[in-house]
Structure formats: C-alpha cells, structure tokens
Amino acid sequence: MEFFRIKRDLPLMKYALVFNAISFVTFAVAVFFLVTRGLHFSIEFTGGTVMEVQYATPADPERVRQQIEPMGFGEFQVQKFGSSRDLMLRLPVRQGKKQTEEVAEVFAQLCQSEQGQVQSKSYVSDKGEQISKQVCVTADGKEPVQLSRSEVVGPSVGAELAVDAAWALGFTILGIVLYLAFRFEWKFGVAGIIANLHDVVIILGFFAFFQWEFSLAVLAAILAVLGYSVNESVVIFDRVREAFRKFRKMTTPEVIDHAITSTISRTIITHGSTQLMVLSMLLFGGPTLKYFAVALTIGICFGIYSSVFVAAAIAMWLGVKREDLVKVPVKAEDPDDPNAGAVV
Numbered sequence: 127m128e129f130f131r132i133k134r135d136l137p138l139m140k141y142a143l144v145f146n147a148i149s150f151v152t153f154a155v156a157v158f159f160l161v162t163r164g165l166h167f168s169i170e171f172t173g174g175t176v177m178e179v180q181y182a183t184p185a186d187p188e189r190v191r192q193q194i195e196p197m198g199f200g201e202f203q204v205q206k207f208g209s210s211r212d213l214m215l216r217l218p219v220r221q222g223k224k225q226t227e228e229v230a231e232v233f234a235q236l237c238q239s240e241q242g243q244v245q246s247k248s249y250v251s252d253k254g255e256q257i258s259k260q261v262c263v264t265a266d267g268k269e270p271v272q273l274s275r276s277e278v279v280g281p282s283v284g285a286e287l288a289v290d291a292a293w294a295l296g297f298t299i300l301g302i303v304l305y306l307a308f309r310f311e312w313k314f315g316v317a318g319i320i321a322n323l324h325d326v327v328i329i330l331g332f333f334a335f336f337q338w339e340f341s342l343a344v345l346a347a348i349l350a351v352l353g354y355s356v357n358e359s360v361v362i363f364d365r366v367r368e369a370f371r372k373f374r375k376m377t378t379p380e381v382i383d384h385a386i387t388s389t390i391s392r393t394i395i396t397h398g399s400t401q402l403m404v405l406s407m408l409l410f411g412g413p414t415l416k417y418f419a420v421a422l423t424i425g426i427c428f429g430i431y432s433s434v435f436v437a438a439a440i441a442m443w444l445g446v447k448r449e450d451l452v453k454v455p456v457k458a459e460d461p462d463d464p465n466a467g468a469v470v
Contacts, residue, residue, distance in 0.1 A: 343418040
C-alpha cells in the first residue's frame with residue numbers, strides 16, 4: 127500500500143557523511159549526560175515500599191495522587207490493579223524514616239481524606255489464621271478504604287533487577303545481530319546493531335538530561351524500540367538485496383538510494399500509525415504510561431532516522447556489494463572449447 131510514489135531516487139547517500147556526523151554528535155551528547163547526570167531509577171531498582179489499598183467504591187488514582195503529593199515523597203506511583211477498587215502505591219525510601227512508618231503515615235493520610243480514623247481489624251482467614259488489617263472507619267461505621275498489603279522492596283532486589291535488565295538488553299542485541307547476519311550478511315548485522323544502539327543510548331540520554339524516572343515500563347519500551355527499529359532496517363536491507371538483483375548497472379550508493387526512496391511511503395504509513403497509538407497513550411494513559419509512551423515516541427523518531435540514514439550509510443561504508451547478497455551463476459562450459467571437460 128502506498129500513499130504516494132517518488133519517481134526519482136533521492137541522492138541520500140551523497141550526504142551519508144553528514145548524517146553520520148550528526149548521529150555521532152547526538153550519540154556523544156547522550157553519553158555525556160548519562161555519565162555526568164546518570165539515570166533517575168524508580169523504586170523497582172533502588173528499593174522502596176509497595177502498598178495495596180482497597181476502596182469500597184471505584185478508586186480514583188489521580189485523586190489519591192493529589193492526597194499523597196503534599197507528603198513530599200517526590201517521585202511515586204499510583205496505579206490500578208486487579209479490580210477497579212484496588213490501587214497499588216509505590217513509594218521511594220525517605221532518609222530518617224522507617225518504611226513501616228511511611229506505610230502508617232500514608233494510610234493515615236488516605237483515611238483522613240475520607241473523613242475517617244485508622245483502626246485495626248482482626249478476622250480469621252480461610253485457612254483458619256488470625257489476621258490483623260488496618261482499615262479506615264468513618265463516624266457512621268463505614269469502611270471506605272482498607273490496607274490490603276504492604277511490603278518492602280530492598281536495594282538488593284533492585285540491584286538484581288538491574289542486572290537482569292542488562293542481560294535482557296544484551297541478549298536482545300545479540301539476537302538482532304545474529305538474525306541480520308544470517309538473513310543478509312554480517313555487514314548488515316554490524317550496521318543494524320550500531321543503529322539500534324544509537325537509538326537506545328539517545329533514549330537513555332533524554333532520560334538522563336531531563337531526569338525522568340527510569341522504570342521497568344521504560345525498559346520494556348526500549349526493548350520494543352529495538353525490535354521496532356530492526357524491523358525498519360530489515361525492510362530497507364531486503365529492498366537493497368532486491369535492487370542488487372534487478373539493477374545490475376547501479377552502484378552500491380545508487381542501490382541504497384533506490385531502496386530507501388521506494389520504502390518512504392511505507393515508512394510514513396507504518397510509523398505514522400504507530401505514533402498515533404503511542405500519542406493516545408501519552409495523552410490519555412495517565413502518569414502510569416507517561417514515560418513508557420515518551421520512550422516509545424523518542425525511539426520511533428530516532429528509529430526512522432537510524433534505520434534510513436545510519437544503518438544504510440554504515441553498510442555502505444563497510445563495503446557491502448552485489449556479490450555479498452546475490453550469488454553469481456556459474457557459466458556453462460562452451461561445447462566448442464577443445465579444453466572443455468579436460469582433466470588435469
């Protein structure tokens with residue numbers, strides 16, 4: 127499907143050196159901010175407190191967020207889970223405060239907003255165990271909110287999570303290299319992974335510069351961007367291989383220009399549709415999906431640039447040629463040749 131077709135190939139590889147210079151500068155700036163400012167990790171990585179509260183009526187995460195903000199926690203998360211009445215709160219560690227005290231203070235604040243008082247309520251579970259639970263009781267005896275569960279996420283768990291995330295990212299990168307090298311040629315594999323790392327580092331650079339919270343959702347977005355970007359590279363590389371077979375008199379830069387030009391319409395349709403979906407998450411997904419959508423938006427924009435200008439240009443600099451992708455047929459023996467079939 128095409129919205130339009132460009133009849134003349136755009137001479138993009140003529141400016142490949144300029145594109146690579148821009149990429150190098152952008153990459154260097156992102157690395158600089160990562161080294162000097164670092165990432166602002168969420169409590170999944172640094173440790174903190176997790177609370178689960180249950181309301182008697184459907185809960186409003188934004189209202190709960192406004193109730194907790196004056197307490198000075200800084201970055202914290204409030205999100206729905208399970209039913210519409212259940213909320214999960216993720217709170218960072220505060221200096222000089224025990225995490226049990228944090229839980230008590232936050233629940234007291236939520237209870238006060240409901241015009242109630244915190245009381246302990248004991249009951250017997252299905253297994254016959256005696257369980258005590260914190261509930262908020264109003265003057266008329268109603269229980270608008272109760273504390274379902276609270277637990278501490280220690281720094282050691284966060285460190286283990288960070289190591290697992292690094293392994294996941296490393297295996298994803300290795301898989302992409304092997305896939306491109308197997309499907310096309312090792313030069314395309316190297317070019318593709320450099321372009322993908324370019325996207326990842328730039329996303330991390332944005333999060334380091336603005337000190338946005340880096341959470342598991344953002345990590346998931348980065349892994350999604352890796353797969354999304356490599357898909358665009360595969361489309362262009364596949365068109366390069368077709369052009370090498372079809373246009374035998376074209377040079378390598380001309381073949382790459384033709385491949386990129388012929389996929390521009392497809393690129394606009396695909397990335398435009400994806401960005402509309404991501405934009406809807408950014409506008410209507412609330413704080414929970416905010417940075418996930420931001421990471422995807424940055425990755426989509428730079429993914430287009432890296433797949434078209436970085437990966438293709440690097441493949442050209444590595445010296446990709448027709449013989450790397452197209453097998454040259456062996457010429458049949460001339461029957462009039464007196465040496466044909468001779469054994470030496």
